[in-house]
Amino acid sequence: MAEDIVDILQSFNLSNKELQVTEMGSEELSLGIKECQSSLLGKIVGEKIANYTGVKNFVTAAWGYPRDLTVAELGPNLFQFIVPKDEDRDRIAQGGPWILDNQLLVLNRWYEGIEDDEKAFNLAPLWVQVWNLPVHYISKKVGKKIGSVFHLVRDVIIPQTGGKEGRHLKLAALVDITQPLLRGTTIEVAGVAKWVQFKYERCPNFCYRCGRIGHSERSCGMGVSGREGVVFNPQRSHWSYQNGEWIEKECPGTQVHGGSRGVEEECERETVLELGGS
Numbered sequence: 001m002a003e004d005i006v007d008i009l010q011s012f013n014l015s016n017k018e019l020q021v022t023e024m025g026s027e028e029l030s031l032g033i034k035e036c037q038s039s040l041l042g043k044i045v046g047e048k049i050a051n052y053t054g055v056k057n058f059v060t061a062a063w064g065y066p067r068d069l070t071v072a073e074l075g076p077n078l079f080q081f082i083v084p085k086d087e088d089r090d091r092i093a094q095g096g097p098w099i100l101d102n103q104l105l106v107l108n109r110w111y112e113g114i115e116d117d118e119k120a121f122n123l124a125p126l127w128v129q130v131w132n133l134p135v136h137y138i139s140k141k142v143g144k145k146i147g148s149v150f151h152l153v154r155d156v157i158i159p160q161t162g163g164k165e166g167r168h169l170k171l172a173a174l175v176d177i178t179q180p181l182l183r184g185t186t187i188e189v190a191g192v193a194k195w196v197q198f199k200y201e202r203c204p205n206f207c208y209r210c211g212r213i214g215h216s217e218r219s220c221g222m223g224v225s226g227r228e229g230v231v232f233n234p235q236r237s238h239w240s241y242q243n244g245e246w247i248e249k250e251c252p253g254t255q256v257h258g259g260s261r262g263v264e265e266e267c268e269r270e271t272v273l274e275l276g277g278s
């Protein structure tokens with residue numbers, strides 16, 4: 001910003017009025033701050049630029065018609081939602097995931113400087129199913145512990161019905177979306193390691209090459225050769241949407257583009273958790 005001003009001053013002969021510096025005090029800013037304090041900012045993470053009306057219609061219905069909601073567009077895929085009622089705002093901030101046209105709408109409460117804070121929209125809620133658990137592991141405590149590989153677990157849900165694939169746990173997890181989606185994790189019980197698999201419910205579009213949300217393989221920065229090869233192993237992680245959920249399929253036709261083992265080890269966060277004992 002300071003450089004911009006220097007550039008402007010160098011390229012123009014400014015008049016006295018233009019050179020005048022107007023100071024902003026708390027009195028002038030208080031109204032704006034008050035309004036912003038009752039707002040949430042939302043970033044749509046994805047390559048498609050959402051239009052204002054589409055976003056407004058979506059949030060109005062998805063958030064249950066909050067009273068006096070107003071929506072302002074702050075830039076491409078960046079919106080401000082003024083939600084005057086505290087209860088509505090808390091409920092929305094604690095809810096989600098909000099998925100609009102297969103893209104994730106990531107919310108955060110307003111704070112001064114949020115527009116310029118690169119990390120403001122790094123955490124998003126996602127529903128994570130945990131599969132391949134022995135039946136006696138189906139408990140909230142186990143879910144909470146397995147969920148420690150995510151930023152935070154808000155809740156653990158135990159679906160009461162098991163289908164042909166058996167039973168699973170469901171985590172309402174806060175996920176760091178700058179990192180590849182975790183495909184699973186390893187738990188250890190009495191010295192024996194076991195792989196548990198994660199499936200993401202209503203998962204927004206993500207990159208099959210690197211496993212991150214928000215871009216496609218075509219614009220993936222991971223490249224296609226050498227050390228920057230495929231890290232989201234397509235042999236194990238071809239996903240398709242069937243019967244209302246993402247399922248992982250064997251995909252033998254897909255080649256791993258020269259991905260070296262080193263990259264896989266760096267990117268694959270396999271965390272071994274100790275269960276049992278205490």
Ligand SMILES: [Zn+2]
Binds near residue numbers: 210211216
């Ligand atoms: Zn990618």
